[in-house]
Amino acid sequence: MTSLLDSLFALVTYDLGIDLGTTNTLILVKGKGVMIREPSVVARRKKSKELLAVGTPAKKMIGKTPQLIEVIRPLRDGVIADFDATEAMLRHYIGEVHQSRGLLPKIPKPKVVVGIPSGVTEVERRAVQDACFSAGARQAFLIEEPMAAAIGVGLPVANPEGMLIVDIGGGTTEIAIISLSGIVVERCLRVAGDEMDQAIIAFARLKHSLLLGEATAEEIKINLGSAIPLGGKKQMVARGRDLGNGLPKSIKFETDEVREAIAPVIRQIVDQLTGLLEETPPELISDIVARGVTLCGGGSQIAGLDKLIAEETKMPVWVADDPLSAVVRGCGKLLDNPLLLARVRVTSGLK
Numbered sequence: 001m002t003s004l005l006d007s008l009f010a011l012v013t014y015d016l017g018i019d020l021g022t023t024n025t026l027i028l029v030k031g032k033g034v035m036i037r038e039p040s041v042v043a044r045r046k047k048s049k050e051l052l053a054v055g056t057p058a059k060k061m062i063g064k065t066p067q068l069i070e071v072i073r074p075l076r077d078g079v080i081a082d083f084d085a086t087e088a089m090l091r092h093y094i095g096e097v098h099q100s101r102g103l104l105p106k107i108p109k110p111k112v113v114v115g116i117p118s119g120v121t122e123v124e125r126r127a128v129q130d131a132c133f134s135a136g137a138r139q140a141f142l143i144e145e146p147m148a149a150a151i152g153v154g155l156p157v158a159n160p161e162g163m164l165i166v167d168i169g170g171g172t173t174e175i176a177i178i179s180l181s182g183i184v185v186e187r188c189l190r191v192a193g194d195e196m197d198q199a200i201i202a203f204a205r206l207k208h209s210l211l212l213g214e215a216t217a218e219e220i221k222i223n224l225g226s227a228i229p230l231g232g233k234k235q236m237v238a239r240g241r242d243l244g245n246g247l248p249k250s251i252k253f254e255t256d257e258v259r260e261a262i263a264p265v266i267r268q269i270v271d272q273l274t275g276l277l278e279e280t281p282p283e284l285i286s287d288i289v290a291r292g293v294t295l296c297g298g299g300s301q302i303a304g305l306d307k308l309i310a311e312e313t314k315m316p317v318w319v320a321d322d323p324l325s326a327v328v329r330g331c332g333k334l335l336d337n338p339l340l341l342a343r344v345r346v347t348s349g350l351k
């Protein structure tokens with residue numbers, strides 16, 4: 001009976017892989033590929049909580065809203081900071097996928113596989129699961145992001161072999177050593193790309209007496225940021241507010257100063273990685289030396305970060321192709337592989 005129902009569902013439904021990231025939400029539709037790649041941002045009326053915009057249009061409102069409107073990042077630090085906003089965002093995106101497939105409203109209820117940060121508590125897991133159900137899912141499986149990322153980049157996670165994956169996102173960096181479909185040792189820190197933006201803001205304030213917005217700081221990081229000195233210098237003019245007289249001011253930023261500004265953040269990430277390696281059983285270390293360290297997540301694209309990590313760990317390091325979609329691709333692969341899903345999921349549930 002269940003299998004008959006399942007096959008009926010399969011005809012009308014569309015199973016989804018979801019990466020509910022602190023910065024970006026990605027949704028993959030089984031058999032179709034990644035269909036949604038949007039910032040995890042929601043704009044709503046403060047009082048009524050009425051939803052005004054989700055994703056890119058909401059991100060454009062950051063720092064520009066009138067008093068009555070708030071723009072929030074519901075998952076900012078890697079946890080569900082705002083349940084209602086998370087649910088509204090999921091519902092919105094699931095609805096979008098739905099519409100784009102020309103399906104009748106209400107009928108299909110997808111099975112979803114969602115990546116969650118490895119450090120989340122039981123209560124937070126329940127919150128993600130509930131958000132999926134109230135956003136319309138029929139069945140929700142949660143899997144830890146480093147595991148999803150490892151599967152996404154094609155590591156053979158079921159092998160009895162140590163594999164090291166580092167996912168540097170916006171709000172969190174997750175470092176995990178995987179073997180036999182499980183996480184052997186891990187660290188989840190709340191230091192990642194956002195913290196680099198904040199370091200650039202702090203630097204601009206101190207050095208140039210300039211108040212920068214978060215979006216501008218991120219742009220500076222992406223354009224000029226690097227983990228080690230690289231040949232050639234770039235510059236970028238950024239606009240902010242002069243802290244002295246409150247008026248607009250433009251400053252030219254250089255590669256060297258941006259590298260110095262973000263260096264302490266990068267140092268924290270590298271130190272956590274080397275610290276984790278010290279705790280790792282020697283057999284696993286020799287596997288990792290042979291296979292190399294895999295980097296993914298948006299923050300792994302900082303120029304020269306792979307070289308710095310290779311120098312510090314004395315191991316080969318590579319950045320995954322399309323590092324931002326590693327987690328969602330892993331969730332997608334798990335939709336096709338129920339056996340592996342049963343082994344790696346942390347929770348599953350039917351509505």
Ligand code: ADP
Nearest residue numbers: 021022023024169170193194297298299301302
């Ligand atoms: P999350 O999984 O937390 O949503 P992502 O993996 O989507 O995070 O990565 C988002 C982070 O990556 C942001 O801090 C963003 O500024 C940063 N990022 C994106 N592209 C680049 C780039 N080319 N260079 C450096 N950082 C980047």
Ligand code: MG
Nearest residue numbers: 021169297327
């Ligand atoms: Mg992520």
